[in-house]
Amino acid sequence: MDHRLQEATGPDPANMDVMLNLSEEFRAKCKTLMEETSKACKRLQDEDSRHLNQRVRDIQFLQKEMELKLGEIILEADVLVALQSRVMKALEVCKESLRVNILCQEDRKKHTSSERQQDEVNKELLKEKKVTEDVASLLERVAEQVSEQIRLNRSTKYHLERDLKEIFEAQNIDNPCALMTVHSNLTQEKPKDNCTEPPSVTVTPKQWENISDLNIAKAVQQKTNSMSLRTLVESVLQQTAADVQKQFQATTVAFQLYIHQVKFSKDQMEEKLSKILSEITAQQLIRQDLQASITENEHFLSLAQARWSQRHQSPGKKQFQDPAQVQLRTEIQQLTAHIKKLREEMAQSEKQEIVLFSSQQKLQESIDIKANSLYTDEVLCKQHRESIIIFNF
Known part of the structure; x- marks a missing residue:
């Protein structure tokens, strides 16, 4: 009956006003929600960009540090390898000197028993052999130390290169992320997987930087150790060369004096002969x-x-004195x-x-x-x- 009455009299103006008010309020609420959402998105995007840009700067700084230390450790390794070559050559010279020393002693044993005596030449040859053996033993120990330091330098180089590779991979991910915009993202294919869940195994940026800092610290330490070892080896090479040369010269002088004495004695004998x-x-x-x-x-x-x-034979009477x-x-x-x-x-x-x-x-x-x-x-x-x-x- 009310319905028939309403149809007879037309729509209720009061109800229409309520409906309009509700609609206006809903639209206002939607506008407010969209404005708040837009502001929130803008704020989140700005925060993301700030963090990403800071991350990119941190990675770039870390990359420069690592590249610097890598260059230094590569240079130090090359210098140490060259020094190792010098040590090995010095060791070969000592071995050859020992071989020659023994040859001279063996040749001098062929002297006759009257000449086979402990003269100054033999004494100096024995001293030379002892000095050269001591130097060769020292150089062998030095060569082992240099080889071990070269191994440590190469290990440090390997870890720095691996860390730099990871940094490069991180840059390839973070740099494009920092350059992304809403418009550029619309043209890209949406990832199918749900990326909201963090990976099961991960490290924090601080932990990642700590690993890199540790590698850098190791590189600095190995470079310091390598430089100290080089200084020590240079000193050893200089001193051992001087010691061997001094004794070699002393033996040479003993040979010259002995030869002079033998020649003088031989000349006198030849004169007497x-x-x-x-x-x-x-x-x-x-x-x-x-x-x-x-x-x-x-x-x-x-x-x-x-x-x-x-x-x-004269007659008897003719024989007279x-x-x-x-x-x-x-x-x-x-x-x-x-x-x-x-x-x-x-x-x-x-x-x-x-x-x-x-x-x-x-x-x-x-x-x-x-x-x-x-x-x-x-x-x-x-x-x-x-x-x-x-x-x-």
Whole structure:
């Protein structure tokens, strides 16, 4: 009935006003909600951009620090590798020096027993061997330390490079995020997965920076250790080179002095040998003269004896001791005595020549020994030692 009445009288103006008011209020509420939502989105986007930009700046700063430390550790590693090469070359020089030292000692053992003695050369060779062995042992320990530091430097380089790779990957994610806008995002394909849930395993930015800071700190420490080791190794190379060179020079001087002494002794022996040879020749000549004199005297003796015999054949009454006969007897006696004395002198000359010949043989043996010693020290050992590279580690 009310419905029929309402249809007869038309819409109720009061109800229409209420409906209009409600509609206006709803629209006003929607506008307010949209304005608040827009402000909230703008505020959130500004906050996101601020955090993202700060994150990008932090990553860029961290990247520069890491690149700087990486460059430093790479340079330090290269310098240390070059230093390691010097240490190994110095070690090779020491090993070659030891080989030459032993060769010289072995060659000098071939000297004859009279020359085989603990002279200054042998003493200096033994000192040189001890010094070189000590230096080689020290260089081996230094080489091990350098190798270990190179390993640590390379390990540090590996961790820095891995960290930089992660930083680069983070930049490839954060940089585009910082540049995104609402309009640019509309053209991009929406991710299908729900990204609102955080990953199960993650680290905070502070933890991530701490890891990088730790790698940087390790790089600084290894660079400091490497530089300290280089300073120590440079000092060791300089000192050991000086020690080995000093002893090598001392041994060389001992060789030179010994060679001078042997040459002087050999020259004196050769001078004496020359005199002995001359004297042997003189003895041979004097024996020839003695033999000639004996022959001559024997001729005179034969003549005197013939005269003596001939005069003894005179008749008995003619045999008397006249001055001629007395003179013949005296002549025979004197010539016999002369011949005897000449023969004694000739025998003495032969004995003298035997003594001289024995001295000649001994001198010749001694000269040969000296010549052999000179060949060993002045030729063989000198050639061995000249093959050694100058000790400049």
